[in-house]
Amino acid sequence: MQLRRVKVIRYVTPLREGGSMPAIAEADDGFLYVLKFKGAGQGPNALIAELIGGELARYLGLKMPELVFADLDEAFGRTEADEEIQDLLKFSTGLNLALHYLSGSITYDPGVKLVDSLLASKIVWLDALLMNMDRTARNTNMLWWHQELWLIDHGAALYFHHSWNNWEEQAKSPFNLIKDHVLLSQATNLYELNVQLKAILNPQIIADIVNLIPDEWLKGDHFSIPDEYRNAYNLFLNSRIANADIFVKAADNARV
Structure with missing residues (x-):
């Protein structure tokens, strides 16, 4: 059992629902993901819960978007104009978690x-x-x-x-x-x-x-x-x- 690993290449848009401020981002495999940041309010613990919960759901046969490890380079957020997002990206350098973006879902x-x-x-x-x-x-x-x-x-x-x-x-x-x-x-x-x-x-x-x-x-x-x-x-x-x-x-x- 393992997760794929991708590199984030483009920050598309923030998803401001909830307090963790996930974002839609593009990875180097060409797909869009909902990116969950380890530098958000609950820190890596939220990613651990996401990982365990998501993979348990998948194993039980429930529908769950693919989870991947997402690498965020330290230089990634330097050109971001929003200071809050810039700080989030800075504190999330390294390994984060992302879910495959289900385009058109409601x-x-x-x-x-x-x-x-x-x-x-x-x-x-x-x-x-x-x-x-x-x-x-x-x-x-x-x-x-x-x-x-x-x-x-x-x-x-x-x-x-x-x-x-x-x-x-x-x-x-x-x-x-x-x-x-x-x-x-x-x-x-x-x-x-x-x-x-x-x-x-x-x-x-x-x-x-x-x-x-x-x-x-x-x-x-x-x-x-x-x-x-x-x-x-x-x-x-x-x-x-x-x-x-x-x-x-x-x-x-x-x-x-």
Whole structure:
């Protein structure tokens, strides 16, 4: 399991939705990407959540734009007129994360198009696993493209890693914010899917995804070396999957 690596050659336009200020950018492979910057407010942790969430979604068969590592040269932002964007580019020199840009896609509107209960249940299960608080009616973080539902933006997931306080206990806790999930009312197959998805996400798959995280994103005061952070992510995710019955029951109770 690996991600392609591209070099950013052109900053096209900022996407000012939310606080992280992603941008549409062109890479040296000729494609456009939605570029997520490690120098944004939540730092590399948001990219780690994006990477883990996106690749877990892909492995479970959900539609997810291709994720790539995106290199940003230190000279890239020198000609940018906007000082805020110039600072963002300067602090993001090195390795960032980007999603393939889905040209012509539209924001998913649950009032216009309903999805089937199995798909809704799988997405709700994944977001409860990841503790993703950002899939609400106000901001669905899903796109409708070529008559299919695509997931984007998992940067708000795994929020425990911003402080690492009581992360072992959080792995076994319900996710109460699931009550605000935009697809919860349609997620009527949670218990059925829980058995299947727990079996699919075995420790080797989790390790393969966690091992994708670059060393330069794994810095801080909580652990000494990158592999200690990777070990903690592995432990958290495997423990949460083993205790999935807890967050599934909470989600189904909230739905009812």
